[in-house]
Amino acid sequence: MSYTIKQISIFAENKPGRLAAIADALEEERINIYAFSIAEASGFGIIRALVSDPDKAHRKLTELGYVVSFTDVIGVKMRDEPGGLRDIARIMGSADINIEYAYAYSAKTEAVLVVRVDQVDDAIKALQEHGGQLIKEKELA
Amino acid sequence: MTCWDPRTEDMSKAELQAIQYKHLKTLVYKLYSFSRFYHDRMKEANVHPDDIRSLEDIVKLPFMYKKDLRDNYPDKMFMGGQEELVRYHVSSGTTGKPTVVGYTQNDLNNWATSVARALTSIGLGRKDIIQISYGYGLFTGGLGLHYGAERIGATVVPASVGNTERQIELIQDLKVTAICCTPSYMLHLAETSERMGVDISRDTMLRTAVLGAEPWSEGMRERIQEFTGVNAYDIYGTSELSGPLFTECIEQNGIHIWGDMAYVEVLDPETGEQLGPGERGELVVTMLQKEALPMIRYRIGDLTSYDDSTCACGRSHTRISRITGRVDDMLIIRGINVFPSQVEHALLAVPELGEHFQIEVNRKGSLDTMLVRVEMNPTAFSDKIDDLMSLKRRVSRVLHSMLNISAEIELVGPGTLARSEGKAQRVIDRRSI
Numbered sequence A: 001m002s003y004t005i006k007q008i009s010i011f012a013e014n015k016p017g018r019l020a021a022i023a024d025a026l027e028e029e030r031i032n033i034y035a036f037s038i039a040e041a042s043g044f045g046i047i048r049a050l051v052s053d054p055d056k057a058h059r060k061l062t063e064l065g066y067v068v069s070f071t072d073v074i075g076v077k078m079r080d081e082p083g084g085l086r087d088i089a090r091i092m093g094s095a096d097i098n099i100e101y102a103y104a105y106s107a108k109t110e111a112v113l114v115v116r117v118d119q120v121d122d123a124i125k126a127l128q129e130h131g132g133q134l135i136k137e138k139e140l141a
Numbered sequence B: 001m002t003c004w005d006p007r008t009e010d011m012s013k014a015e016l017q018a019i020q021y022k023h024l025k026t027l028v029y030k031l032y033s034f035s036r037f038y039h040d041r042m043k044e045a046n047v048h049p050d051d052i053r054s055l056e057d058i059v060k061l062p063f064m065y066k067k068d069l070r071d072n073y074p075d076k077m078f079m080g081g082q083e084e085l086v087r088y089h090v091s092s093g094t095t096g097k098p099t100v101v102g103y104t105q106n107d108l109n110n111w112a113t114s115v116a117r118a119l120t121s122i123g124l125g126r127k128d129i130i131q132i133s134y135g136y137g138l139f140t141g142g143l144g145l146h147y148g149a150e151r152i153g154a155t156v157v158p159a160s161v162g163n164t165e166r167q168i169e170l171i172q173d174l175k176v177t178a179i180c181c182t183p184s185y186m187l188h189l190a191e192t193s194e195r196m197g198v199d200i201s202r203d204t205m206l207r208t209a210v211l212g213a214e215p216w217s218e219g220m221r222e223r224i225q226e227f228t229g230v231n232a233y234d235i236y237g238t239s240e241l242s243g244p245l246f247t248e249c250i251e252q253n254g255i256h257i258w259g260d261m262a263y264v265e266v267l268d269p270e271t272g273e274q275l276g277p278g279e280r281g282e283l284v285v286t287m288l289q290k291e292a293l294p295m296i297r298y299r300i301g302d303l304t305s306y307d308d309s310t311c312a313c314g315r316s317h318t319r320i321s322r323i324t325g326r327v328d329d330m331l332i333i334r335g336i337n338v339f340p341s342q343v344e345h346a347l348l349a350v351p352e353l354g355e356h357f358q359i360e361v362n363r364k365g366s367l368d369t370m371l372v373r374v375e376m377n378p379t380a381f382s383d384k385i386d387d388l389m390s391l392k393r394r395v396s397r398v399l400h401s402m403l404n405i406s407a408e409i410e411l412v413g414p415g416t417l418a419r420s421e422g423k424a425q426r427v428i429d430r431r432s433i
Helices: A018-028 A054-063 A084-094 A120-129 B013-034 B036-044 B055-060 B066-071 B105-121 B140-151 B164-173 B183-195 B218-228 B340-348 B385-403
Strands: A004-013 A033-041 A044-051 A067-078 A099-106 A111-117 B085-091 B099-104 B129-132 B155-157 B178-181 B208-212 B231-238 B243-247 B262-267 B281-287 B298-304 B331-333 B336-338 B353-364 B367-376 B408-412 B427-429
Touching: A004 A018, A004 A054, A004 A111, A004 B408, A018 A033, A018 A044, A018 A054, A033 A099, A033 A111, A033 B385, A044 A054, A044 A067, A044 A099, A044 B385, A044 B408, A054 A067, A067 A084, A067 A120, A084 A111, A111 A120, B013 B036, B013 B055, B055 B262, B066 B099, B066 B298, B085 B105, B085 B140, B099 B105, B105 B140, B105 B243, B129 B140, B129 B164, B140 B155, B140 B178, B140 B243, B164 B183, B178 B183, B183 B208, B183 B218, B183 B367, B208 B218, B208 B243, B218 B231, B331 B353, B336 B340, B340 B353, B340 B367, B340 B385, B367 B385, B385 B408
Parallel strands: B129 B155, B129 B178, B178 B208, B208 B231, B353 B427, B367 B408
Antiparallel strands: A004 A044, A004 A067, A033 A044, A067 A111, A099 A111, B085 B099, B231 B243, B262 B281, B281 B298, B331 B336, B353 B367
């Protein structure tokens, strides 16, 4: 069973109303957003999101003229209490995993650290070997 | 009036016209006989050298265009052989193809003479130390002024462009009295010296500025003069005519075009009809003595008007007003010619980009800035900021190598830039000069 999660990434110029328009489009398709982050650079940003139906979201946003891509990420479970991130960060460190970017969200029972790494399969293996708990795409909801 | 070349500069209008006619006649015979390019063009226009019987008959002669130079790249329009040539200069072109101009020894002499007369007419001479802050190299600005300034016996500081703080130190340490640069660079220099705590009028000997290579206004002159205490003079020229050639005189009331070297007309750009004094139109220049690359009725595309009354300085050489715009869409940014088609050409070479783009020119402080907005190709989108930033840097490099000017790049999504029917609104010029 694969632990990779399909994240959608949307290119967005730094303009007021961009996020609202994207959120509108997803709502229209009844797509739920579980987690998301905005990374901004000079003049543009990238919206990254884990959603209930990535394929549908991709289709809809592309139709509307957005630049969208899929990216494989992994979700590491964290205890949702003080020290939860520290534990996971230590595991990642000892597993020698280099994080390209990460963002976190708090699910119903636990917190999840969403991580983008270079070598997804190697990272999954290393994390598991060091005691990390990964979340599957269908567990997101 | 102090003249470099009193005999020529003091000439009456009638004397000048006699010389112009003599030169024109010779030029037309020479081109008809020895220039394949202009011979054909005269044939097409059904005009023979014998048809030129007065100076006014110049209207019978066909025009030359920038396009001709590009079509005949690099040197197919040159007269004589390579042995006669002593120098090339190269300027940027619209399609990524530059234009090449060549000079014989006489051409260089005339060029330097023209600049020598001009610099003398604004009161410069042997006692002056002139810093030349135009680019040296393929661009004609630096070397053109350099030889003219040396000709009048001034001491030249060939500073070229950039490193503004060092330039200000040199102005102080070498007791520079005059500077030649673009008007925007002059303002930048003034702002930088202010930041350094250097008051140009108090702490330096700088009293004269020869400014050009980009359009500027009377208002900007006032700002520069007030800000720095220098007298600022407008200079004009393009590489096809040789380079910077003509300036205003001490009166600051129009640029004197040395009549023995050049014949100017101002035309209605639509009809090609000659306009009268004071009427704004397209500048057309005939270089009367150029040898390597003769230019007859060359439509530069700059907008101006002329005044052939005798100037308060006493010279009767025709004056043109400052250039207020371009007939075509060429942009002059920091003294460098930029054509939207060049930008397009450069962007098309980057597969990650779409074909739609927009150029926005601004003036930040006193320096021109160029922003290029370009649509990204959807398939090229990477989720990594690093990849997009490096794409931006790559686009910037491609543009720089083609235009020789740095531009800020803004990546936008496909379909973001406004499409218009017919001619695309590709340029937004927000500079107010």
